Amino acid sequence: MSRTLFIADLHLCQQEPAITAGFLRFLQREATACEALYILGDLFESWIGDDDPNPLHQQVAEALSALTIPVWFIHGNRDFLLGKKFAARCGMQLLPEEQLLELYGHRVLIMHGDTLCTDDAGYLRFREKVHQPWLQRLFLRLPLWLRQKVAVRLRNDSQQANQTKSQQIMDVNQQAVEAVMERYQASLLIHGHTHRPAIHRLTVSDHPAERAVLGAWHQEGSMIQVDADGVSLIAFPW
């Protein structure tokens, strides 16, 4: 079937087994009937290292590696530490934070979406810190229990910080969207992160363009399909 699928923001964790079950069903039903699957970040609620023996990770790795289509992964703000080792166990390829695809005659730019939220200065400062390679290396050398503790602390701080931020600050900045699409001459941008599923129309370099936003899997599944007819956003029960 000539279609390519995109998902993001599943936030898989042991506390939400129904979402994991829905993801495994999605892999069997949908991902077997497409050309490629792109996971645009926040597949996991948090990631503290490929050496975490969490059985959920093994379950996901087995299901993904059973697929015969190519699977690609872009890091999110929760699972930016997911490394080559775990990717190899899943049989998926890691992509840089921005990737241009040529699909069925469309120039499609894909990313997680957090870097488009340029009004969220607090987040961008946080991101810059935790993306420093030396800090990541240091963190990954800590014992697992301590990494776990840091992750819980960061999640709590983040939730608290988000309560004081406006919805507008936590959405994408329109200038940032237009600038990155112009840079790649993309007619379609696909991202997640904001949890505001929609297909927006806009103009980029005087041409009509679209921005397709994936939904989070909190209440239902969300995927974006690209084929020769264009882009569609599909919600489905897990």
Ligand code: LP5
């Ligand atoms: O994730 P979500 O939806 O709650 O909010 C995000 C932004 N928050 C984050 C933080 C993550 O949730 C934390 C994930 C932990 C992953 C595993 C640990 C790995 C540690 C690695 C160390 C090298 O991404 C949130 C955005 C929101 O999206 C909307 O876009 O607003 O941003 C924040 O909340 C950031 C705050 O503004 C500042 C957070 C305070 C933390 C300060 C500590 C900084 C020092 C870090 C050094 C370890």
Ligand code: MN
């Ligand atoms: Mn995110």
